[in-house]
Amino acid sequence: MTTRSPRPPSLLAQPSYLASQVSKYGRRHLESVLAERGLVLGHEAVLSALDDFGALSQQQLADSLDFDKSNLVARIDDLEHRGLVARTKDPADRRRNKVELTPAGQKLVDELQTAALESQRGFLDMLSQAEQRTLVSLLRRVLDANDADRGREQ
Amino acid sequence: MTTRSPRPPSLLAQPSYLASQVSKYGRRHLESVLAERGLVLGHEAVLSALDDFGALSQQQLADSLDFDKSNLVARIDDLEHRGLVARTKDPADRRRNKVELTPAGQKLVDELQTAALESQRGFLDMLSQAEQRTLVSLLRRVLDANDADRGREQ
DNA sequence: CCTAATAGTGGTTAGAAACAACAGTTGGTA
DNA sequence: TACCAACTGTTGTTTCTAACCACTATTAGG
Numbered sequence: 001m002t003t004r005s006p007r008p009p010s011l012l013a014q015p016s017y018l019a020s021q022v023s024k025y026g027r028r029h030l031e032s033v034l035a036e037r038g039l040v041l042g043h044e045a046v047l048s049a050l051d052d053f054g055a056l057s058q059q060q061l062a063d064s065l066d067f068d069k070s071n072l073v074a075r076i077d078d079l080e081h082r083g084l085v086a087r088t089k090d091p092a093d094r095r096r097n098k099v100e101l102t103p104a105g106q107k108l109v110d111e112l113q114t115a116a117l118e119s120q121r122g123f124l125d126m127l128s129q130a131e132q133r134t135l136v137s138l139l140r141r142v143l144d145a146n147d148a149d150r151g152r153e154q
Numbered sequence: 155m156t157t158r159s160p161r162p163p164s165l166l167a168q169p170s171y172l173a174s175q176v177s178k179y180g181r182r183h184l185e186s187v188l189a190e191r192g193l194v195l196g197h198e199a200v201l202s203a204l205d206d207f208g209a210l211s212q213q214q215l216a217d218s219l220d221f222d223k224s225n226l227v228a229r230i231d232d233l234e235h236r237g238l239v240a241r242t243k244d245p246a247d248r249r250r251n252k253v254e255l256t257p258a259g260q261k262l263v264d265e266l267q268t269a270a271l272e273s274q275r276g277f278l279d280m281l282s283q284a285e286q287r288t289l290v291s292l293l294r295r296v297l298d299a300n301d302a303d304r305g306r307e308q
Numbered sequence: 309c310c311t312a313a314t315a316g317t318g319g320t321t322a323g324a325a326a327c328a329a330c331a332g333t334t335g336g337t338a
Numbered sequence: 339t340a341c342c343a344a345c346t347g348t349t350g351t352t353t354c355t356a357a358c359c360a361c362t363a364t365t366a367g368g
Contacts, residue, residue, distance in 0.1 A: 004301050005217035008206040010267065011199065015278055015286065016180020018293035019173045021220065024325090025300040026170020031354095040354065045165060052162040059315060063159035066175065068357060073317060095315040095364045113164065124169055126299040127292065132169065135292045138285060139172035145280040146179040147158050178356090194323065213346060222326060227348060249333045249346040 019139070029119040037108070042067070042075040044112060047101070050085065051109045055100035057090065084108055173293075183273045191262070196221070196229040198266060201255070204239065205263045209254035211244065238262055
């Protein structure tokens with residue numbers, strides 16, 4: 001029985017360390033789901049945003065996901081080459097690219113939603129449903145407040 | 155007033171996405187504190203572990219921090235070159251390196267503890283003290299359970 | 309009309325994380 | 339005692355996240 005060495009208590013006292021390590025586990029689960037389909041986290045983020053909001057420009061995608069716009073180019077290239085999204089010049093403003101899901105992309109998103117949900121099982125099982133809701137609610141408040149700060153200073 | 159674009163609701167519903175983005179903000183705060191001292195997160199993790207536990211082997215450090223042992227080598231090299239930790243062969247088992255804080259390293263850890271605490275302020279201020287405790291408690295339970303799983307399967 | 313701002317692209321850099329292969333060392337056992 | 343398996347640290351490689359900068363094309367405002 002090789003029990004893990006305990007983590008340093010001084011790190012466990014830091015909320016950001018806890019969040020980081022928890023998300024590390026969540027990521028490991030999710031990445032295995034995505035890897036089966038040749039995707040990485042950035043791909044899922046783009047697909048989810050397009051699913052939720054419909055067609056967006058690359059800049060809007062970057063804003064929505066807190067990505068740097070330059071880092072989106074390659075992700076969108078990948079998805080475009082695989083026929084999952086379509087990139088077309090916006091005739092109203094020819095600087096903009098309109099990015100939208102193709103039918104194949106929409107189909108994949110729907111699959112991913114359920115697969116992603118399933119993959120998170122076993123990762124939060126130790127909490128009751130009520131506790132999971134509390135956790136999500138607290139994390140959302142932290143994220144929202146920090147997003148608001150970030151939006152203000154820009 | 156350039157308000158941030160909203161995040162995709164389907165991602166906000168995923169606890170691991172929330173944890174990841176929250177830790178991203180926490181990391182940004184902490185990194186600025188560490189960067190002033192020429193350190194990165196991995197350095198702080200090593201220093202904290204040695205502060206909490208005293209001398210450890212590199213393998214024990216890796217286990218405790220959930221790092222791959224190969225990724226620790228360079229971090230410890232850095233700290234050693236700066237005289238913050240000492241690496242000595244364990245005479246009882248010459249495969250092992252005993253890694254321990256030097257007085258300078260101990261002094262830096264003490265500084266970092268307070269600076270890190272300070273840096274987290276403004277990041278969690280929107281939660282009451284009780285809510286912060288709840289958040290930490292829930293995250294710890296998730297982390298502990300996943301650590302236990304991981305320890306078992308290895 | 310000119311200038312500033314915006315949108316996308318390309319390139320670079322640093323760090324996190326995972327993995328494979330290897331040498332030296334140790335410990336158990338045949 | 340000699341061998342074999344396991345462990346420890348090291349090196350190297352690869353993938354992904356993230357944060358920049360510079361550049362071009364385009365748009366919008368004064």
